Amino acid sequence: MRILVVDTATPAVTAAVAEVAESGVTLGPARITVNPRAHGELLSPAIQAALTEARIAPADLDAIVAGVGPGPYTGLRVGLVTATALGQALGVPTYGVCSLDGIGAAASAPGRLLAATDARRREIYWRVYDDGAPVTEPAVDQPAEVARQLPQLGVARAAGDGALRYAEQLGVPVADEPRFPDAATLVRAACDRILSHAPSEPLTPLYLRRPDVATPGARKPVLR
Amino acid sequence: MNDQALVLGIETSCDETGIGVVRGSELLADAIASSVDAHSRYGGVVPEVASRAHLEAMAPTVRRALDTAGVALKEIDAIAVTAGPGLAGALLVGVAAAKAYALAADKPLYGVNHLAAHVAVDRLEHGPLPEPALALLVSGGHSSLLLIDDLARGVRPLGATIDDAAGEAFDKVARLLGLPFPGGPPIDREARAGDPGAINFPRGLTSPRDLARHRFDFSFSGLKTAVARWVEARERAGEPVPVADVAASFQEAVCDVLVRKALDACSEHGVDTLLIGGGVAANSRLRSMAEQRCAKAGVRLRAPRPKLCTDNGAMVAALGAHLVEAGVSASTLEIPADSALPVTTVSLHAGL
Numbered sequence: 001m002r003i004l005v006v007d008t009a010t011p012a013v014t015a016a017v018a019e020v021a022e023s024g025v026t027l028g029p030a031r032i033t034v035n036p037r038a039h040g041e042l043l044s045p046a047i048q049a050a051l052t053e054a055r056i057a058p059a060d061l062d063a064i065v066a067g068v069g070p071g072p073y074t075g076l077r078v079g080l081v082t083a084t085a086l087g088q089a090l091g092v093p094t095y096g097v098c099s100l101d102g103i104g105a106a107a108s109a110p111g112r113l114l115a116a117t118d119a120r121r122r123e124i125y126w127r128v129y130d131d132g133a134p135v136t137e138p139a140v141d142q143p144a145e146v147a148r149q150l151p152q153l154g155v156a157r158a159a160g161d162g163a164l165r166y167a168e169q170l171g172v173p174v175a176d177e178p179r180f181p182d183a184a185t186l187v188r189a190a191c192d193r194i195l196s197h198a199p200s201e202p203l204t205p206l207y208l209r210r211p212d213v214a215t216p217g218a219r220k221p222v223l224r
Numbered sequence: 225m226n227d228q229a230l231v232l233g234i235e236t237s238c239d240e241t242g243i244g245v246v247r248g249s250e251l252l253a254d255a256i257a258s259s260v261d262a263h264s265r266y267g268g269v270v271p272e273v274a275s276r277a278h279l280e281a282m283a284p285t286v287r288r289a290l291d292t293a294g295v296a297l298k299e300i301d302a303i304a305v306t307a308g309p310g311l312a313g314a315l316l317v318g319v320a321a322a323k324a325y326a327l328a329a330d331k332p333l334y335g336v337n338h339l340a341a342h343v344a345v346d347r348l349e350h351g352p353l354p355e356p357a358l359a360l361l362v363s364g365g366h367s368s369l370l371l372i373d374d375l376a377r378g379v380r381p382l383g384a385t386i387d388d389a390a391g392e393a394f395d396k397v398a399r400l401l402g403l404p405f406p407g408g409p410p411i412d413r414e415a416r417a418g419d420p421g422a423i424n425f426p427r428g429l430t431s432p433r434d435l436a437r438h439r440f441d442f443s444f445s446g447l448k449t450a451v452a453r454w455v456e457a458r459e460r461a462g463e464p465v466p467v468a469d470v471a472a473s474f475q476e477a478v479c480d481v482l483v484r485k486a487l488d489a490c491s492e493h494g495v496d497t498l499l500i501g502g503g504v505a506a507n508s509r510l511r512s513m514a515e516q517r518c519a520k521a522g523v524r525l526r527a528p529r530p531k532l533c534t535d536n537g538a539m540v541a542a543l544g545a546h547l548v549e550a551g552v553s554a555s556t557l558e559i560p561a562d563s564a565l566p567v568t569t570v571s572l573h574a575g576l
């Protein structure tokens with residue numbers, strides 16, 4: 001089955017085509033551009049380029065997989081609204097996967113691993129994996145707070161651009177790769193659903209933070 | 225066989241997810257999902273709340289619009305989307321969605337200017353706009369006087385607000401009077417029972433000295449403060465605030481300045497058609513005052529019905545249809561959402 005995978009939860013704007021069969025996932029043409037400020041400009045052209053290189057039309061796709069974050073909202077929404085609209089227009093199912101899985105399940109080494117991406121505001125989005133399987137829920141915290149929890153979680157290594165950025169504070173060795181969610185790994189996380197023709201899912205972003213809002217205060221007097 | 229362009233329009237510049245479908249000048253669907261209730265307790269639109277709502281509403285609202293129009297996405301000839309101006313994060317949801325629909329259906333994409341779309345929407349009701357025309361666009365986000373020589377290729381800004389937008393003044397005065405957000409409809413309602421001449425509130429930028437520099441500009445910040453002072457003085461004196469009279473007098477001051485300057489611009493530029501648009505153009509007093517004064521000045525007034533004055537997707541689709549007819553080239557999938565898109569840019573092309 002032909003799958004399009006997109007992820008915009010990090011500065012890496014990712015679009016790739018993959019072939020999914022009972023035997024496994026084969027990654028086809030991919031377009032990955034690292035730019036934290038241009039998700040909206042980059043994603044659709046990247047999808048178009050990947051499809052063209054794979055010599056398939058959008059209508060040839062069987063399903064769409066999207067990383068639902070966590071990630072900085074504005075960029076994250078670009079990927080999710082794009083995947084949703086494509087799925088709707090093409091009449092194919094959409095499947096959401098946690099973007100951190102694209103790091104945590106891709107970092108190959110036994111034992112417990114912290115996957116972390118940059119959440120801005122001096123925080124990281126993080127999740128812990130054991131042999132590639134998640135053992136905590138995705139969360140957002142300051143690196144020092146995450147570092148405090150690592151010993152009791154039995155984590156000895158980390159990966160992801162958030163971990164690289166705060167490696168010193170985290171106090172565990174950080175792998176150079178993967179820095180960003182790996183496309184083939186994201187598809188693998190949805191493999192069972194794809195092959196079993198599971199119903200399409202709404203792509204709900206993992207925001208993890210409430211929107212910043214200021215409730216209006218009391219009226220300020222204008223008379224002195 | 226119908227050779228008029230069938231266009232899907234997407235609008236997400238503020239708090240309304242608007243999806244419209246038009247065929248040429250015919251309105252087929254105007255679906256709206258509004259997040260206004262989520263903003264009301266904050267007394268204004270919260271950008272992140274609006275963006276989140278747009279993402280949730282996009283696909284269902286597109287579905288609803290297509291169903292209402294009775295067309296399939298593959299029958300659509302072009303996709304138009306508001307590329308700016310507006311709230312950056314909100315615009316981005318619409319632009320990204322429009323690109324995906326255009327990519328999936330292999331249709332041309334038009335990234336268009338929100339203000340030009342407010343002008344174009346009138347073709348759905350009154351047919352093609354005679355050019356040149358003058359447009360008065362007033363809402364919570366914009367207050368502009370535009371000279372429309374050629375809606376497909378360029379509009380000329382004559383003036384704009386130098387502080388608050390007119391709609392913002394309605395919101396702030398409503399809050400002052402204990403009326404809900406958004407302030408336009410409740411003030412309009414209260415004002416019906418009030419005396420518009422009860423209080424003589426100031427008309428911003430209308431003194432001879434101001435006119436020399438700001439003939440076609442607006443200012444509503446001083447008016448808002450004047451209303452606040454007046455209300456506060458009453459409260460301090462322990463007297464009840466005559467809400468209806470304050471609402472009517474405030475509304476009269478806003479409408480007076482808007483219509484006066486719009487008609488002055490018409491006469492200065494020898495234009496005999498005035499179009500009004502934007503959320504404030506749904507105000508009943510602005511409509512009746514514009515009607516009376518235009519008739520007196522020999523100017524034809526074009527006022528789309530209130531539902532088409534407020535932000536919607538049909539206006540974006542209407543502008544898209546106009547651009548297709550005018551042979552304007554489509555946008556590329558690379559276009560940005562531009563929160564500060566200048567009004568002189570009607571649509572985005574490659575290389576822009």
Ligand SMILES: [Zn+2]
Pocket residue numbers: 338342363365502503534535
């Ligand atoms: Zn508007």
